[in-house]
Amino acid sequence: MIDPGIRPQLGIIGGLGPLASADFYFKLTRMTEALRDNEHVPAVILSVPQLPDRTEAILGNHDGPLAPLQAAVATLNALGVACIAMPCNTAHHWYGQLAANSRAEIIHIGDAVMTEIRRSLVRGRIANLATRGTLVSGFYQDKISAAGFEHCLPASNEFQERVDNAIALVKAGSIVEAATETERALHLALLAGADAALLGCTELSVVAASLTDTNGLVVIDSNAALARACLTRLGFGVQEARGLPTVSRLPGHDPLPWRAAQRAS
Amino acid sequence: MIDPGIRPQLGIIGGLGPLASADFYFKLTRMTEALRDNEHVPAVILSVPQLPDRTEAILGNHDGPLAPLQAAVATLNALGVACIAMPCNTAHHWYGQLAANSRAEIIHIGDAVMTEIRRSLVRGRIANLATRGTLVSGFYQDKISAAGFEHCLPASNEFQERVDNAIALVKAGSIVEAATETERALHLALLAGADAALLGCTELSVVAASLTDTNGLVVIDSNAALARACLTRLGFGVQEARGLPTVSRLPGHDPLPWRAAQRAS
Structure with missing residues (x-):
């Protein structure tokens, strides 16, 4: 479904929150040992800020965020990513269910x-x-x-x-x-x-x-x-940001x- | 092909270069008038840093970047975005061909x-x-x-x-x-x-x-x-970053x- 020439290696579930995702993308880029554009990780960030509040769900003992998180994982898998990162710690409450339904490895924060x-x-x-x-x-x-x-x-x-x-x-x-x-x-x-x-x-x-x-x-x-962890997993050189x-x-x-x-x- | 609950409104062709895209995402987020996650734009950034060099192509009078740019536009359209941004000025050399083949409006930088x-x-x-x-x-x-x-x-x-x-x-x-x-x-x-x-x-x-x-x-x-321009087009409040x-x-x-x-x- 995606042209192999632009297939992303890393899928990122973003927007949880948006500034945290922007910070992650900035750090991912700054920490990549690269001098040119084409030495960077091809990636896709799916930013889903409308996802139900994770803490509210855990404290209220419900799984409201799980279905949209699963949908995001499915979309990233369909785009052909090799692994997935979620720059949101709280969302890792549902890590087991998400990883069980993902071909791509989800890197646990x-x-x-x-x-x-x-x-x-x-x-x-x-x-x-x-x-x-x-x-x-x-x-x-x-x-x-x-x-x-x-x-x-x-x-x-x-x-x-x-x-x-x-x-x-x-x-x-x-x-x-x-x-x-x-x-x-x-x-x-x-x-x-x-x-x-x-x-x-x-x-x-x-x-x-x-x-x-x-x-x-x-x-x-x-x-x-x-x-x-993402850069190491995908074989990219890492430098201190x-x-x-x-x-x-x-x-x-x-x-x-x-x-x-x-x-x- | 994408769950309506996580459908992005804004598609971003990123990685041209990666730091420029991270800067765009950061500014988009900082300029959104929002106090909570769910007041932000649902978006997808497709980062394609392996795209052939745009300036080399223009100076060498060839269209090497066009096919992968068209593939990126097609992928973002398939994800259901309402409009597309390319935070790369040089890539706008091919704006006409890209816009002609996109359901989603491409906002010209x-x-x-x-x-x-x-x-x-x-x-x-x-x-x-x-x-x-x-x-x-x-x-x-x-x-x-x-x-x-x-x-x-x-x-x-x-x-x-x-x-x-x-x-x-x-x-x-x-x-x-x-x-x-x-x-x-x-x-x-x-x-x-x-x-x-x-x-x-x-x-x-x-x-x-x-x-x-x-x-x-x-x-x-x-x-x-x-x-x-993206925030205004999509009806989001804008503040000075x-x-x-x-x-x-x-x-x-x-x-x-x-x-x-x-x-x-």
Whole structure:
């Protein structure tokens, strides 16, 4: 159904959220060892931002996102991709059902993250800055334990509130404010004894390069980890991303108030 | 062939080059008036970086890129998109043949740019920082004249050499160096009497936010113009992009030498 000359190797389920996908595409491109266009991965990004909210579904114990995710997987398979990436951690709650119905390998973001953690640490305590849906799903706790690391969850409610705020702020386009909230969550993770912090929601990957104070923690970016895993899996050379995008505040130029962003969560 | 629940409205032919497409996707997302995922455009980006070089084809008077571009248009039509964007100016050399064989409207980047120019200027002289292919194709000269503006081409060879270098440097991933070359070209445009400078190659859109000195010229970003045109056409609210990505040099972290980048042009 697709001309072999333009067949993509990598399929990406995007739009969950859109800025997180754009960040993934940017990092995938920046991390590819390439000097010319034709040395890059042929890819297709199917951006499906109308997908039902993943965290709401997990907390409400329903599978609303599964059918459209399966449709996206089927479409990418029909386009002939060799493997599929989902730059959305929460959507990996349905990984088993999706992988069972896909010819193309779906690269699990959690496995990519564990590979990335092992590049930085031998052992230690990992705090996960993730959606409540990802935490309830529990796959990160399982993978972290299985790899011999310890899952560190700060006891105070404030930690998760800061993480939720940061995610909502990115979705509302307020990246600088999201970076501030992320830094506050990192500080609480440090106080709780964490050695490393996982940006276990790809919205937070968007702010990764804008963090000015990581409180001395090793910070793992799930989007960058997934990009590295995709390139490695497809046999492309990988380089450290040279100069990831940072976003600075344009004075007087942000029409979205903080409260509106909070309501958008 | 695609589940209506995930059908994209906007089809994007990407990978020409990949960083230019990532920049377009980022700007499209940042410019959408949205607080939540589901307020964004459902879209599909088909990234075809193996497409034959557009400028080589135009200068060599052959149509090598046309067949794969037509295949990409056909694939996006099959996915049910309402309109198609190509964040590559040079590829618009084949716009007529592509539009003639597409149910979905293909939004011409040149028309988007002229709309953007009219937002900033009533009349004046426009220098076009574009590939040699785009200049030989001539569609910008036609559109600029038809709109009552003047096309301003700096006489020295150095101008086009700086532009070519900047484009090659972006393709090789050296954004900071590309910004420096772009600033030199802007200076030559100013000396030649330009009032405005069109970044008429989307590789140069990648450096737009990293330019520190635009020599007082009005700078038109063709990727941003195309993003605005797409959002408007599809009925989405548009806001000025709040904080576009800038890329700063990471000390001692750029393995690509200048000469290698030049060879990649």
